[in-house]
Amino acid sequence: xxxxxxxxxxxxxxxxxxxxxxxxxxxxxxxxxxxxxxxxxxxxxxxxxxxxxxxxxxxxxxxxxxxxxxxxxxxxxxxxxxxxxxxxxxxxxxxxxxxxxxxxxxxxxxxxxxxxxxxxxxxxxxxxxxxxxxxxxxxxxxxxxxxxxxxxxxxxxxxxxxxxxxxxxxxxxxxxxxxxxxxxxxxxxxxxxxxxxxxxxxxxxxxxxxxxxxxxxxxxxxxxxxxxxxxxxxxxxxxxxxxxxxxxxxxxxxxxxxxxxxxxxxxxxxxxxxxxxxxxxxxxxxxxxxxxxxxxxxxxxxxxxxxxxxxxxxxxxxxxxxxxxxxxxxxxxxxxxxxxxxxxxxxxxxxxxxxxxxxxxxxxxxxxxxxxxxxxxxxxxxxxxxxxxxxxxxxxxxxxxxxxxxxxxxxxxxxxxxxxxxxxxxxxxxxxxxxxxxxxxxxxxxxxxxxxxxxxxxxxxxxxxxxxxxxxxxxxxx
Ligand code: ADP
Ligand code: GLC
Numbered sequence: 001x002x003x004x005x006x007x008x009x010x011x012x013x014x015x016x017x018x019x020x021x022x023x024x025x026x027x028x029x030x031x032x033x034x035x036x037x038x039x040x041x042x043x044x045x046x047x048x049x050x051x052x053x054x055x056x057x058x059x060x061x062x063x064x065x066x067x068x069x070x071x072x073x074x075x076x077x078x079x080x081x082x083x084x085x086x087x088x089x090x091x092x093x094x095x096x097x098x099x100x101x102x103x104x105x106x107x108x109x110x111x112x113x114x115x116x117x118x119x120x121x122x123x124x125x126x127x128x129x130x131x132x133x134x135x136x137x138x139x140x141x142x143x144x145x146x147x148x149x150x151x152x153x154x155x156x157x158x159x160x161x162x163x164x165x166x167x168x169x170x171x172x173x174x175x176x177x178x179x180x181x182x183x184x185x186x187x188x189x190x191x192x193x194x195x196x197x198x199x200x201x202x203x204x205x206x207x208x209x210x211x212x213x214x215x216x217x218x219x220x221x222x223x224x225x226x227x228x229x230x231x232x233x234x235x236x237x238x239x240x241x242x243x244x245x246x247x248x249x250x251x252x253x254x255x256x257x258x259x260x261x262x263x264x265x266x267x268x269x270x271x272x273x274x275x276x277x278x279x280x281x282x283x284x285x286x287x288x289x290x291x292x293x294x295x296x297x298x299x300x301x302x303x304x305x306x307x308x309x310x311x312x313x314x315x316x317x318x319x320x321x322x323x324x325x326x327x328x329x330x331x332x333x334x335x336x337x338x339x340x341x342x343x344x345x346x347x348x349x350x351x352x353x354x355x356x357x358x359x360x361x362x363x364x365x366x367x368x369x370x371x372x373x374x375x376x377x378x379x380x381x382x383x384x385x386x387x388x389x390x391x392x393x394x395x396x397x398x399x400x401x402x403x404x405x406x407x408x409x410x411x412x413x414x415x416x417x418x419x420x421x422x423x424x425x426x427x428x429x430x431x432x433x434x435x436x437x438x439x440x441x442x443x444x445x446x447x448x449x450x451x452x453x454x455x456x457x458x459x460x461x462x463x464x465x466x467x468x469x470x471x472x473x474x475x476x477x478x
Contacts, residue, residue, distance in 0.1 A: 002475055004031075005128035006040040007117050009110065009137035011085070014048045015099050018304060019249070019385040020165045023216070024134055026252040027471070028083045030464035036472060037084075039126060041117050043109075044076055044087035045094045052078070056087060064119050066112055067183035073116045075124060086124060088116045100137070107173040110202065111181045114140040118149050127154065130475055132161045136171035139206030140182065143194065146209050147184060159478040162210035164203070166382050167224050167231045168308065171202030197232065207236055211478060213244045216383035217404035221246030229380055229403075247471060248407055249383040250464035251392065256368075258393050263365040270458045273394045274451060280370040287366075288354040290327050296352075297443050298327040299436070300371030300395060302364045302386050305334030305342075310377035310400060315341055316429035321436060322349050325444070331356045331367050368393040372450075373439055377424075377432045381405045387421070391457040396450070397421035398439055400432070408462060412442070412453055420457035 010016055012025035028038040044056070056076040064073050074089030088094075093109045100106045118141065121127065133141045142160040149155040175189045178200035189195045194205040207213050215221045221244055223229035225237045237244060254260075258277075259269040265283040268276035278294050285292050299321075303309045314321065315338070322328055322345060330342045330353075342355035356363060368374070374390035376399045383404030387397040391408070399405040401423045412419035424435040443450050 001034075002036050002130065003126060003128045004036060004038045004130045004132055004475060005121075005126070006038065006132045006134065007114070007138045007141055008040065008042055008134040009113075010099060011040050011042050013080070014042065014052050014085070015045055017099065017101075019383065020135060022251065022385055023165065023249055025083075026255070027250070027464055027468065029081055029252070030250075030468040031472060033082075036475065037126075039084040039086065039128075041086040041088065043094045043099070043113050044074070044089040045096075045099045046091070047097055047099060048087075059086075060123050061089075062119075062123070064116055065183075066108075066115060067180060071112060071116075073120060075120045077124070084126075086120070088113055088120065090116070103171075103173065106137070107171065107178065107202075108181050110137040110171065111140055111178075114138055115144055115148075115182075117141065118144055118155075122154055128158060130159045130161060130478055132163065133206055133210065134163050135165050136169050136203035136206070138162075139171055139202035139204070141206065142209035142211075143184065143188070143205040147188065159211045160209070161212045161214060161474070161478075162203075162206040164207070164213065164215040164224070164382070166308075167203070167215075167229070167233060168380075170196075170204065170231065170233070172196070172199045175200045204233060204236060207233070207240060211243070212474060213240055214474065215244070215246050217248045217407045218246035219406045220380075220382045220403040223380070223403060245474065247467050247474070248404060248462075249385060249388070250462050250467045251385055251388045253392070253463035256365075256389050256392050258369055261365055261369070263362045264369040265366070268394075270394075270455065273454060273458070277369065277394055280366065281372075284329065284366055284370040285327070288329065288356070289351070290329075290354055291351040296327050297325060297373070297440050298329060298371045299373045299375050299398075300367040300390070301328070301330045301332065301375050302367050302389075303332045303334075303376070305332045305338035307335070308379055308381070310379050310427070310432075311335075311338045311341075312379075313377050313427065313429040313432045314375075317433045318345055320433055322353055324352075326352065326440065328353045329356070329367055329371060330354065331358075331360065331363050333357055333359055364389075368395055371395045372443055373398050373422075373436075375436065376400070376405060378402055378405060379427055384408070388462040391420060391460055391462065394454040394458050396439065396453055396457060398436055399423050400427065401425045408460075410456075412439075414442075414449070417449070417452060418456070420453060420460060
């Protein structure tokens with residue numbers, strides 16, 4: 001039996017800001033339980049819904065030093081869908097309406113969390129063979145494992161893995177403050193260790209000290225070795241390329257299942273989608289005040305509204321995109337300029353654009369189920385889960401060929417009748433627009449072909465099963 005502990009800043013269903021939460025919360029369900037005991041540790045944020053807090057059991061508490069500070073650490077646990085979760089408690093650090101997002105606080109918050117996570121291990125009756133860290137928030141875990149915890153039997157043989165879900169976010173702050181927070185010796189703050197371009201960099205520390213490094217698609221693993229996608233760490237990625245692999249994400253096929261999903265209006269499957277899927281569209285048109293027309297080509301977007309997701313391209317051709325024969329449904333929150341852009345077009349083209357500037361699990365399922373196409377023209381995309389959800393719901397993805405989008409969406413080829421979606425290569429608004437118009441022409445002009453694209457998409461298997469086997473092989477190799 002191999003014991004594996006995921007340490008992450010978020011996990012569904014407790015707390016989520018993006019795809020990381022889906023991965024950390026659901027991937028652990030899919031391991032061979034007779035061989036791998038995979039557990040998850042996250043902060044006990046104040047903003048975790050009370051209904052989950054009520055189910056947590058207190059294990060123990062202690063005080064831990066963070067340099068000159070002495071801080072309370074509580075440990076709670078609960079079982080959810082067969083997975084054992086631990087929660088690190090501290091009301092000062094994990095206060096607030098959202099889990100994180102203010103870097104000046106987050107730097108100390110996640111130094112605390114990383115050290116508290118390791119310090120709590122001898123007290124929880126679970127000794128990991130491998131600690132699997134996710135993103136910059138846990139970058140200090142492999143560092144602390146080397147610096148502080150390697151003595152003594154408990155930690156000596158423990159291995160670590162660092163998974164990069166998004167290289168853009170690295171946890172960068174000035175060296176002096178990070179030294180003061182972490183109490184790491186000065187020798188750690190050199191360009192071959194935690195320092196990058198004069199600052200301290202948590203993710204870099206994690207990448208340098210982890211035994212293995214992974215990211216969430218094969219293409220992204222290659223891309224980040226080059227300057228354009230490397231976010232100034234491409235040199236480090238090349239240096240560690242022998243230990244770097246890409247394992248594509250999956251989604252939870254039980255939760256995202258058009259046949260059983262209780263959040264959508266009409267259930268359907270690979271056979272019945274031809275008749276039933278459109279009933280979701282009709283209901284959504286009613287709910288959102290769009291023109292009631294079952295035939296209208298409806299494009300969906302469910303996304304964080306940031307430049308990563310290609311909204312500059314959309315902004316550039318928004319008028320042309322929202323033509324008479326298109327309906328656009330947007331669900332997302334993020335940068336104000338994009339929120340306002342969609343609000344503006346919702347006002348301008350009221351019966352064909354619907355801007356839903358909020359976060360809702362339920363509405364996201366409705367959009368995945370109702371739309372004909374799903375637009376995701378990302379500038380970069382480590383994996384992307386939304387296009388997988390769209391495929392699962394028979395909603396044809398239109399994507400830019402980058403990272404995980406390139407690995408999971410096969411472009412339609414009208415001559416061979418292959419492909420599961422539409423894609424374009426260059427980060428160019430008119431290339432995107434042409435691709436959308438091409439998809440639209442197939443939808444309106446050749447419904448049989450369109451339905452075959454849906455057919456092929458719904459047959460793809462992006463459940464966690466195959467990725468989980470790859471992680472198992474990685475765990476075995478350590
Ligand atoms: P990222 O992690 O970069 O945001 P992913 O595609 O990996 O992108 O994951 C995004 C996840 O967040 C998906 O599960 C998607 O459905 C969800 N999501 C994004 N915005 C919203 C929203 N406004 N309401 C509900 N779910 C959302
Ligand atoms: C990040 C990436 C996204 C990926 C997710 C889960 O948020 O932006 O592409 O799917 O992590 O790995």
